Amino acid sequence: MEKIGGIRNKLFYYERNIVNKKGGSMCSELAINGGTPVREKLIPINAPYFDQDDYKAVEMAMRSTFVSGDGPECRKFEEKLKKYLNVKYAFFTTSATAALDLAFMVKDFPEGSEVIVPDFTFTSTALAPILNQLKVVLVDVDPLNGNIDVGKIEAKITQKTAAIVPVDYAGNPADMDKINHLAKKYNLYVVHDAAQSIGSEYKGKKTGALADVSCFSFHGTKNLVVGEGGAIVTNHDDLAEKIIIAREKGTDKYSYISNPKKKGYYEYVSKGNSYVQSNILGALAVSQLKKIDFMNRRREDIAKRYMREFSELDGIGLPKVTEGSKTNWHLFYLLVPQNKKEWIIDALKAEGIMANIHYNPLHLNTYYMDLCDFEEDEFPNAMKFYDSLVRIPLYPSLMEKDVNDIVRGVRKVLGSL
Ligand SMILES: Cc1ncc(COP(=O)(O)O)c(C=O)c1O
Structure with missing residues (x-):
């Protein structure tokens, strides 16, 4: 039974990928399911830029x-x-x-x-x-x-x-x-x-x-x-x-x-x-x-590429910049379906792309639970943001090939949802 289910799932995945034109890198099996990863060496989530x-x-x-x-x-x-x-x-x-x-x-x-x-x-x-x-x-x-x-x-x-x-x-x-x-x-x-x-x-x-x-x-x-x-x-x-x-x-x-x-x-x-x-x-x-402006510009170039490449992915939210502002793109995140977050992080890692959560809201931590007065359901939006946030690598020392691999990996994983 299990075997048949497994084959059926694989076929289902394959069919969905054939018809889904938005994800990119279609037809290749996800590394988390035993397929070939986008790259062997894991891209770290962050690295300083020194010269x-x-x-x-x-x-x-x-x-x-x-x-x-x-x-x-x-x-x-x-x-x-x-x-x-x-x-x-x-x-x-x-x-x-x-x-x-x-x-x-x-x-x-x-x-x-x-x-x-x-x-x-x-x-x-x-x-x-x-x-x-x-x-x-x-x-x-x-x-x-x-x-x-x-x-x-x-x-x-x-x-x-x-x-x-x-x-x-x-x-x-x-x-x-x-x-x-x-x-x-x-x-x-x-x-x-x-x-x-x-x-x-x-x-x-x-x-x-x-x-x-x-x-x-x-x-x-x-x-x-x-x-x-x-x-x-x-x-x-x-x-x-x-x-x-x-x-x-x-x-x-x-x-x-x-x-x-x-x-x-x-x-x-x-x-x-x-x-x-x-x-x-x-x-x-x-x-x-x-060189801060140079380093921030490099971040911006990469972030703009991410925004372009990921804007068509169904059900995925992208960073919202405050009106009248210019961000320094300190980090880049995707807002993914809440129940898929952990799996997406694991699937990206399997493809060779480090991803993680960033911050858990203060009220979820025991120290702040004891210290602050609040109602349990007082922070629905912090929870929503936290539950859907997946951070991916963005920093000036990323090479063009790294950025290409990140784009490919993210589209491969999110295109499979
Ligand atoms: C919003 C915010 N405040 C304060 C800090 C603390 O910075 P530092 O490590 O320099 O003390 C951080 C560090 O990540 C931060 O993100």
Whole structure:
């Protein structure tokens, strides 16, 4: 019986593929069912883009012997980042998580004040208020792009609300005009978690220039890579003054480094943490920033090809870019039928193409279940997005052949549905 069923299934699959003209790469058996894979060597989901200039910059910084924090290369990077983003202050940090922590550390909101965070994000977005004794209030997201659902924010604002932390999921900017409008109406602080969106634009401005403070990540998986690293940027003088001290363990070492002859020592003036970044990584950041537009353009070219190639696949959703925005294509995802997600990931891997899920909504994690107040069915769109999201490789070091194989593999697998 089983054998007959197996043959029948195979025939059925074959017939469907013959008539389905949309999928491409038809007639070849899926690798997950024993067919020949599109390629033997698995394409990783992500890889940094480094060139000779990056290697040289790191070597030079090491040879300079100034390897500790807040060195000349870090300062150079901060100057260049300020110009790139068109903001008044930029500070290089050890991570976006550190930058987000600083954003709240410098504010002194009353303990238990509430901070609005999208349910669909990485834990660091919520850790920042938590580390500063604030309460996280989760809000559902847009089911088409995972960004905070602006229409659902106002209902969550109370007398205790102090801040909103929008996130640019996949590098696609949150709808900042609407968020800033609400912030103005209720006198809220806006911390933009732009960890994924270096180089993205919203209504003609770069992300980073759209909120009270903004935080970027330069982690190994991001568009600008230093390994582990981030930045906090702002236009506010008072916040900048506090950030300078808080990120250097609550000391005034910044002014000591700027001009050691002036005082000859530094003092402990506040609370803080060790969030300054090494000069070696400062040099790498300068070198990476020089080519960020080139790297983002390469991502865009590949993403556009994916959009073209996959737009005709039945029942598959593609990323929705916020109106008036330009995304940096930090990552590319497909929205697939929910009950097929796991199988599609396995089938793509069998074809030699790494695919994965990205983020499980905060409310599904035990830590946030215990910590936050919410109804079980309060985040239908975060669940919908999460249940259908399959991430595929997108990064500048992908070769043309890799991209061709990804297109072929995705069409082969999704064309078989
Ligand atoms: C939205 C978001 N916020 C914060 C972070 C944390 O970044 P980092 O690893 O630099 O601390 C990430 C990392 O992926 C992220 O995606």
